[in-house]
Structures are given as structure tokens and as C-alpha cells.
Amino acid sequence: MKKIIIITLISAALAFGCSKAASSLNDGYAKTTSSSQNIQYGRTMAYSYEDAAEMRDTIRAEGGSDSDSAILSNQERKLVHRTYIRIRVENLDKADVVITDLLNKYDAYSASTEVTENSRNYSLRVPASQYKDFLKDMNGIGRLIRRSDSTEDVTLHYYDLEGRLEMKKELLKTFQSYLTRARNIEEILSVEARIAELQNDIEGTGVQLRHLANRVDYATIDLNLLGPASASKPQTATLGERITGLFGNFGYFLSTVLVIIIGIVVFGVPLMLLLTLLFWLLFGKIGLLRKLWVVVKVKK
Numbered sequence: 385m386k387k388i389i390i391i392t393l394i395s396a397a398l399a400f401g402c403s404k405a406a407s408s409l410n411d412g413y414a415k416t417t418s419s420s421q422n423i424q425y426g427r428t429m430a431y432s433y434e435d436a437a438e439m440r441d442t443i444r445a446e447g448g449s450d451s452d453s454a455i456l457s458n459q460e461r462k463l464v465h466r467t468y469i470r471i472r473v474e475n476l477d478k479a480d481v482v483i484t485d486l487l488n489k490y491d492a493y494s495a496s497t498e499v500t501e502n503s504r505n506y507s508l509r510v511p512a513s514q515y516k517d518f519l520k521d522m523n524g525i526g527r528l529i530r531r532s533d534s535t536e537d538v539t540l541h542y543y544d545l546e547g548r549l550e551m552k553k554e555l556l557k558t559f560q561s562y563l564t565r566a567r568n569i570e571e572i573l574s575v576e577a578r579i580a581e582l583q584n585d586i587e588g589t590g591v592q593l594r595h596l597a598n599r600v601d602y603a604t605i606d607l608n609l610l611g612p613a614s615a616s617k618p619q620t621a622t623l624g625e626r627i628t629g630l631f632g633n634f635g636y637f638l639s640t641v642l643v644i645i646i647g648i649v650v651f652g653v654p655l656m657l658l659l660t661l662l663f664w665l666l667f668g669k670i671g672l673l674r675k676l677w678v679v680v681k682v683k684k
Contacts, residue, residue, distance in 0.1 A: 462542040462596075465515055465603035467533045472610045473526035476504055479609050482525055483508075489521075490514045492602075502611035507604065515603040522607075529610070538596060545593040549586065556582045 473479040483506065487493060490510055498505035510518045559579050566572045 464536040470530040470608040504609040506607040509602040
């Protein structure tokens with residue numbers, strides 16, 4: 385009876401140990417499978433995101449959607465302001481000083497400056513919050529000839545880039561975490577390639593967003609300053625200037641005649657001598673051609 389009880393206890397202990405070992409193996413396999421599934425899920429997330437982004441771009445290109453309008457109604461509008469102004473001033477140097485003072489006052493700057501004899505061209509970048517005040521202070525510089533204003537609403541594009549950038553950053557963190565769970569070299573290389581691709585995308589999207597943000601934060605004023613109208617008209621030459629010009633033209637005529645004479649002496653005289661020599665050899669006293677003609681005639 386005791387032997388039967390001992391055998392039963394040993395059998396139960398072995399069965400318990402085998403089941404525990406099998407359970408451990410199953411847990412390990414499940415974790416490995418879960419890691420592989422997570423990596424595959426991350427890839428699916430990334431490509432699903434790209435597909436969704438392309439689909440969203442297509443919808444917006446065709447006219448947008450009501451949900452976009454609802455979202456943007458709760459966001460700050462992103463506007464790009466641009467103005468072209470042409471002004472006539474009495475003194476270009478004084479006007480340039482005024483423009484410089486305005487730039488310092490409003491913490492603005494000139495992206496480009498072109499200076500000509502009777503004009504100045506500026507591409508001014510002014511903080512958008514002070515854009516209208518800057519234009520008001522320019523009213524007294526001179527007489528307005530032309531002005532045109534334009535405003536571009538880039539709200540949708542701005543928040544789209546911002547959303548793309550945040551999502552790509554989150555995907556980058558997700559893929560970076562996958563490196564610690566990759567099972568082999570192939571998966572490591574695959575994840576690292578995707579990380580490199582995401583980093584390039586993040587950099588490119590970031591550049592686009594910063595460029596667009598700069599256009600929103602700083603309005604552009606293309607300013608063309610013209611000098612006095614009288615300065616641009618051709619002045620009538622005085623009597624002294626006309627006499628000087630007359631003598632100048634006569635001197636130019638004499639120099640031209642002198643050049644022609646020198647050309648005749650340098651090139652014409654040797655040419656005449658050469659022609660005379662040829663005539664003397666062929667038809668003159670020597671008369672080579674004449675003698676040859678006589679010989680041919682006698683033979684006939």
C-alpha cells in the first residue's frame with residue numbers, strides 16, 4: 385500500500401514539472417511571437433499612416449471636407465501677408481534713413497536691397513503683428529504711385545505639416561524601441577532602415593514647416609522708391625557742350641581718314657608692286673605667256 389502511495393506521489397510530481405516546463409516554453413514562444421508581431425505592426429502603422437496622408441491630400445486637393453473646416457475653426461488662422469508699394473520721393477538718401485529707422489523701430493529687416501542711380505528697391509520682412517503699423521508709418525515718406533496687397537491663407541497646410549511632423553516623431557520613437565526586441569540581424573537592419581527613412585522625413589518636413597512659419601511670422605513688403613521725376617529726364621546740352629561735341633566729332637573724322645591713309649600705304653603699295661611685277665613677267669618684256677602662246681601656235 386505504501387509503495388502504491390509513493391509511486392502515485394512521484395507520478396504527480398513529474399506531471400506537475402512537465403506541465404510547468406511546457407508552460408514556460410509556451411510563454412517564451414508567446415513573447416517572441418508578440419515581439420515579431422509588434423515589429424510587423426509598427427511597419428503596418430507606418431505604411432498605413434502614409435496611405436492615410438496621401439488619401440487626405442487627395443481629398444483636400446478635390447475641395448477639402450467639412451471636418452477640416454470644423455477643426456480649423458478652433459485653430460489660429462495662419463496668414464501670409466505681402467504688399468508691393470511704389471513711392472516717389474524728393475530725396476532718396478533721406479528716405480533710406482527713414483526706412484532704416486522704421487526697421488529698427490519694428491524689429492524688422494531688409495532681406496535684399498538694390499540701389500540704382502535714381503531708385504531704391506527693398507524686400508522688407510516685418511513682424512506680422514506690426515505689419516499694419518509699419519505701413520501706416522510709411523505714408524509720409526513720399527507720394528504714393530502704386531500699392532497692391534495680398535493675403536494667403538496657409539492654415540490647412542501649416543497644421544497638416546505640424547501634424548505630420550508630430551506623427552513621424554512618434555513613429556520614430558516606436559521604431560527605436562523595436563531595436564531592443566528584434567530577434568535577428570534581418571529585423572534589426574529592417575528597423576534601422578525604417579528609422580533612417582523617418583529621420584530624413586522628419587528633417588524635410590521640419591524645414592518646410594519652418595519656412596512656412598517664417599512666411600507667416602514675417603510679412604513681406606516689396607518697396608520701390610523713385611527719385612524726383614526731373615532727375616530721370618534727359619538734360620539739354622549747353623552751347624559749350626555742343627561745340628565740344630562738334631570738335632570731338634571732327635577729330636574722330638580726321639582720325640578715321642588718317643587710319644584709311646595708313647592702311648592704303650601699308651597694304652596698297654605692296655599690292656600694286658606685286659601686280660606690276662606679275663604683269664611684267666607674264667605680258668611685259670619677258671612675256672612668258674606671250675611666248676608660250678607663240679610656240680603653241682607654231683606647232684599647230
